[in-house]
Amino acid sequence: MGITADAATTPSKEKLVMEVVATCNLMPKDGEGSSSPFEEVETKNQKLRTQVRYKELNSIWVEKLDFNIKDVAHLLYRLGVLMFNVFDEKRFQNNKNLG
Numbered sequence: 001m002g003i004t005a006d007a008a009t010t011p012s013k014e015k016l017v018m019e020v021v022a023t024c025n026l027m028p029k030d031g032e033g034s035s036s037p038f039e040e041v042e043t044k045n046q047k048l049r050t051q052v053r054y055k056e057l058n059s060i061w062v063e064k065l066d067f068n069i070k071d072v073a074h075l076l077y078r079l080g081v082l083m084f085n086v087f088d089e090k091r092f093q094n095n096k097n098l099g
Helices: 072-079
Strands: 003-010 014-022 037-042 046-051 062-069 085-090
Touching: 037 062, 046 062, 062 085
Parallel strands: none
Antiparallel strands: 003 014, 014 062, 037 046, 037 085
8 A cells, every 4th residue: 555645735724635546465355356445544533535446456546635634733633543444345235344
């Protein structure tokens, strides 16, 4: 899994921009030898996710996730721990955690 992050500041809005790049060698979870993964990034206040990559075990996203923050000086205090999870999307069941 490749991820980059930087803090961007504008006069009206401050944000943390995370770029989710890729995952490799995911476990097949659909019974047909593949998965339909998406990545979820969560702070104590926000949860964002990438698009689903259907039938992929080596997914490439290159997607930016923008987390709103109010005070860059207190970034770690505001966001707390960042949680990263990759799930296999299931339409009629709970999504399966891939890691």
